[in-house]
Amino acid sequence: MKIGYLGPESSFTHTAAVNAFPSEYLVPYRSIPACIKAVEFHEVDLAIVPIENTLEGSVNTTVDYLFHQSTIPVGAEIVLPIYQQLMVSKENKERWEEVTKILSHPQALAQSQEFIRQYFPNADLEQTPSTAYAASFVSEHPQEKIAAIAPRASAEKYDLEIVKENIQDIASNHTRFWIIGKDEAHLPYLPVEREQMSIAITMPSNMPGSLYKALSAFSWREINLSKIESRPLKTSLGEYFFLIDLVVDKPLELIEFALEEIRLLGGEVKIFGKYGIHTIYGV
């Protein structure tokens, strides 16, 4: 089986993919839309893309692409703990505190704000397309006083020295990944912790009454929401759709009735999928 993932190798998505599919053929893609398209064009059987991080919130590219431009189902979710490392070239390992520029992906820089403020308040911050790109750039410029923020796997791949460990702002930083391409993705190595359904709701005339009514369809049935988030519909300011995660611990029929009630109120419901959540420990 071929599995597409948001590359490059040594990215967090790669770590999630390796843990979920240790013996399948993994194909890196350069962007989230490219990953999703690879499934649409049958280049791969499944793809794995990030959907949300504890600190930074939803990955808008994934949410927006799946909502606006795709009908690919979500078959499973993987939750991966995220640890960020500060790394420099081996040449610079004794004088890492002299670093004047730090490179990383915008989300990793955002996740390490407190550390940067404390240790490198005057450093230039340079955004890179990925954390792996930052690590590779540092390894190609070993004399420059630069550092990368990236996962442990990047230090190994690019032969860099980790000089400060686990620098992310909070200890319990996690990223959620979706495995897309089939209604149900079987992950034999990772047990299912619980079931969830993800939907998007667009209500006809906007707030407040409409969202309130939509939520009441879940509330009186005691269907639990584990997430609700609005995203702009991209038409004009003030028009939103709602991304909702439902806990599936009741008969599925009850949820279907709730969705039918929302449709009768004039709402549109898009179902991304009903899937199991798998957590990876000890990476």
Add this chain to the structure above:
Amino acid sequence: MKIGYLGPESSFTHTAAVNAFPSEYLVPYRSIPACIKAVEFHEVDLAIVPIENTLEGSVNTTVDYLFHQSTIPVGAEIVLPIYQQLMVSKENKERWEEVTKILSHPQALAQSQEFIRQYFPNADLEQTPSTAYAASFVSEHPQEKIAAIAPRASAEKYDLEIVKENIQDIASNHTRFWIIGKDEAHLPYLPVEREQMSIAITMPSNMPGSLYKALSAFSWREINLSKIESRPLKTSLGEYFFLIDLVVDKPLELIEFALEEIRLLGGEVKIFGKYGIHTIYGV
């Protein structure tokens, strides 16, 4: 009066600042937290920062900083239409279609996705700290086959040629800016269109009942919400606060009663401000 803004000069925030305060002293800052801190440390009287874009949604850095780390009030809102331009060096103006790399801020790249897909499906996309940085880089490397996506003001400032106009994905792309530092910011050149109040609500035990109850406090009083959005609390996955914009077209007491009801339910309410909304036309 000194007004801090998210620089550099020729950024969209600068355009908003120039229109709001044509005769005040404008001070550029390198980041949104730096802008907000400049107000906290009384380096400037007011600051102007982006808060939301039609296409990309909330500017998380602004929302999170104001929610978690600041008590600075919001005194006014400015709505600016956003047009993105594709620009190259004057040397490259005849052969702009040979461009192999496009530089811009991640939000501007996201706002121009459709254009890029159509005209430059194979170009490398490089994220820069600002659109102005991208324009300045292109002007410093006039021989390279690169282009920048940036506002019109950047083409003028860096002497670049606009080769494709208004390339953003949708025509009605707007960005909201907040003027922070005073309860009420007087903008003599921009009339007030309507009044709004922005608050953040954190409910004690999480969804679904709690958000539904909080919304009912507004719903039965017929207080209109023009926005509701969840942001992660940065504690663990599944913990959120809610950013809500209320339309102020009823007696303020009614809103205060609603907020008091939410507090009695155990919710925490943070008020960012009650302010006028000003729209800039014709830029």
